[in-house]
Each structure stands twice: as C-alpha cells, then as structure tokens.
Amino acid sequence: MDARRARTAYLMLLPAIAFFVLFTYLPIGNLLTTSAHSGPRADEFTGLGNYTRAFTDPAVRHAFGITVLFAVATTVGALVLGLALALLLNRPLRGRVVFRALLLVPYLTSVAIVGLLWRNILDPELGVLNRLLAALDLPTQQWLITHPLATIIGVMLWQHTGYAMVLFLAGLQGIPEVYHEAATVDGAGPARRFRHVTLPLLAPTTLFVSIISVITGLQAFGQAYIITDGGPAAATDLYVFHVFNVAFEARDFGYSSALSFLLVVVILAFTVVQLRYGRRGEVRY
Template sequence: MALKTAVRERSPRPPRPAPRRPRGGTLQARRARTAYLFLTPALLFFALFFYMPIADIVNTSMHSGPQADEFSGLGNYVDAFGDPSVRNSFSVTLIFAVGTTVGAIVLGLALALLVNRPLRGRTLIRLALLVPYLTSVAVVGLLWRNILDPQLGILNRMLTEFGLPTQAWLNTDPLATIILVTLWQIAGYTMILFLAGLQGIPEVYYEAATIDGANQWQQFWRITLPLLAPTTLFVSVMAVISGLQAFGQAYIITNGGPADATDLYVFHVFEVAFRSRDFGYSSALSVLLLFVIIAFTAVQLRAGRRGEVQY
C-alpha cells in the first residue's frame, strides 16, 4: 500500500490544456479593428474628395487640347518651366507668402504680448482683433477695394480733409497693399495662437529668471521666444501654405494688376483654366504648386524640429 502511494506521488501530472484564444484575436487586434472601423468614414471622405481629385488633376495635366483629350505626357510641365508669365506669378506669390508669413509672426506675437497683460477690457480687444479673420476673403476684399478707391475711397477723402495729397493706393505699390490687407485680416488669428502659447509657459520660469536678475527683455529672448518655437513653427507653416494658395486678394482687389504686379500663382492658374480654357496646362500648374507646398512644408518642419528647446 505504501509502495502504491509513493508511485502515485511520483507519477507526473497531466499537462494543463493551453488557454483558448479569445474570439476575434488578441486585444490589440480587436482595438486595431475598432480604430479602423471608426476611421473608415474619414478615409472614404479623403479618398473621394481629396485623393481622387488629385489623381484626376495629375491625369488631366498630361493631356492638352481644348477638351484636354490629347495625351502630351510631360509637355505641359516643360512648357510651364519655360513660361515667363509662370515665373512672374511664382515670384510675386513668393514675395507675398514671405511678406505675410513674417508679418503674421511679428504682428501676431506683438498683439499676443499686448493682450496677455492685465488690461481692462482685454476680452473685448481680443474679440475685436479676431473679427476680421472671421470675415470671408470676398467681404474683406470688397471692403478694402472701396476704402482704397482713388476717387471715392474713404481713405483719400480723409487725406483731402486734412489737406494732404491723395494717393493711388492700388497703383503705386499694389503688392505691398494686398500684403497689408491680408495681415489686417489674419493678425487676430495668429494672435490667438501665440496667446495660447504664452499661456502655456509655466510662470515658474519667469520667477526663477527674476530671482537671477534677468530683466523683461532678457526673459523674452531667453524664455518666451525659445518656448514659443512650436507655436511659431505652426504659424509659419500655415501662413506659407495660405500665402502660396492666396487667390481672393488678387481677384477682388486688384484683378492681378497693374501690369501683373499682383498676379498671384493661383490667380494665374484661374486665368489659364477659365479664361484661356486650357485645362491641361492649368492642371499641370496646380500639380507643380502642390509639390512646391510639400517641399516648403518639409523644410519648415525639419528646421522647426531642430529649433525646439526644453527647460
């Protein structure tokens, strides 16, 4: 009896059955399927209204003729690089984009620093500065075209009242004029972005700098500007993209003139497509602009990552 008991105790236990895998796979796989299920409507939206139109434009850019039905390969792109009107519109657009980007950063940051102070009625001031951005480009363009009109504009009337000579605002330096109008419209938006960035900087940094004897100017250069690098990067990227795609300012205020001085690139594409009826060539110009925007954005993001600091 003792021998049988000892043999039983020494006999190995039968192996446990392997745990059954839950239905539907692992938890990570189920989460991935759930995520893709919720992303499906957005992916379909982008496929139908973003990627398919881009593919159609790329296809159209390789055709020529009145109906864009004659295959020409890369002929439209070759013509674009040799077209002086395209080079002029691109240079004008580049100046416009650089001017609006630099102005948006400087003006937006200055306004944000101003309204971040404990001023009376600062909420009302912020709202007043944001209203132009909430107004459409068409309304802003019509408003400023009437204000700057050399004969009936309110600005020249005010100069006449003060005994000053009137100015032909849209003829003397029209590109600078539409840059200033654009800055007037977008300054409130960039102000809000910089204001959010300023309020995200911990006060302990400024307290420590004050204890170390740093004045306000030193605090601005050593603390505020470096910690606003992500906000500045976002503002610059959005301003460059918006500047390269600008259209309404040239179409409504100056109609691309005088002498193509405000012939912005997208306005030139519009002229080629709907007035010259050359849809293949205009599609090629649009594709080139897409690559230019992607290149500028990539360079800005790469430079912005190097400029980020942490304290």
C-alpha cells in the same frame, strides 16, 4: 481585446479617411492625370509637355516670383504682428477679451467680403481712406496703382494677423510661469526673459504659424481677383490667379492642371523644409 479596440479605432477613423480620399487624394490624382493632356477638352496626351512648358513660361516665373514675395512678406508680418499683439493682450488689461475678439473677426470673415470691403475703402475717388487723407490736408493716393502688391499684402495681414495672435496667445499661456520666475530670480530683465525663455518655448507655435502662413500666402487668390484683378500690368498676378486665368480664360485645362500640381509640390517642399529645420529650435518642457 487589442484587435477589437483596433477595429473600433479604425471604424471611428473611417469618416475622416473617406473624406481625405474623396476630397483630397482623388482630386490630386485626377489633377495629375489631366496635367498630362492638352487641348480644350484635355484629351490630347502630352506626357510631361505641360511641365516643360511651365518651366520655360516667363508668365509663370513672374507669377511665382510675386507669390513667393507675397508669401514671405505676409508670413513675416503675421509672425511679428501676431506675437506683438499676443504679448500685449496677454497682460491683465481691461477689455482684453473684447479686443481679442475684435482682432479675430477679420479672419472669420470671408475673403470675398474682405476684398469688396477694401476695394471700396481704397477707391481713389469715393474711398474712405482717401477722404480721410483729404480731410487732414494730406495728399491722396492711388493705392491700387502705385502700391498694388504692398496694398494686398496689407489686406492679407489685416485679415490673418488675428489668427496668428490667437495661436501665440495659446502658446504664451501654455508656458509654465515657473520658468519666468526662475529667470527673474537669476536677475534676468524683461528683454532677456523674452529672448531666452519666451521665444525658445514658443518655437512650436512659431513653427506652426509660419507653416500655415506660408501655405496661405502661396495659395492666395481672392485678394488679387477681387481687389486688383491681377493688375496693374500684372503687378499682383499671384500664382493661383494666373492658374485661374489659364484654366477659365484661356480654357487650357491641361496646362492649368500642371501648374496646380506644381504648386502642390512646392507647398509640400516648403512644409517639409520648415518642419525639418524649424524643429531644431524647439525646447521641450
């Protein structure tokens, strides 16, 4: 009976296993193979040459540094803003369901549409934002020239904070009310209940949101490609955007494959570290 149930379980898992093998593991294996070659057709074997080149390439270090800063800023912003919105919309407010839906709409919109939308909004001459500033007799800004990285960080937060909010809402609504009631009976005010009850019990949700946000930030591409084109002066040359240029502008597919595989390793390392140290703060209930 157990063997039959096991066969049934594996049979039901087969489509998912096939999906991961075909669209995840085989492409990663092909990426690793290509990264050991160079030339326009990636047919010249170089071994670890592309990886050595990556560690000594100042353009790669620049792109990686900007991307880490971008990922940290968007992760912290998503955690803070997502939790704040979740706490606000977890209250019995009129129309809160509508507000929740509206805040989630940007996340459900494609990166291309969001990028084009904000590129038009931030246009120095015709953009709505500068027109609003001018109408208020405030100085207009060259958003994509003077504050390019901060601008695309803001766009990223605008698009992804709603998703973090929904996750935090689920976490808040999963906390048994008895814990808050017990803390209130013990004389704890709202601030102490938040610090000693809500935050510890939200640790699993916080860990998940942080992992997803870091991965999303490290893989960001559309914001740099559509809104700023990596400029000005490579100020928004995010790592994946740099890999894209190496592959399709310089036509160096072996080197771009090596850079891509390094990103896989970095994301895996970040995830393992977050899982290992993030779970220490979890509270079981």
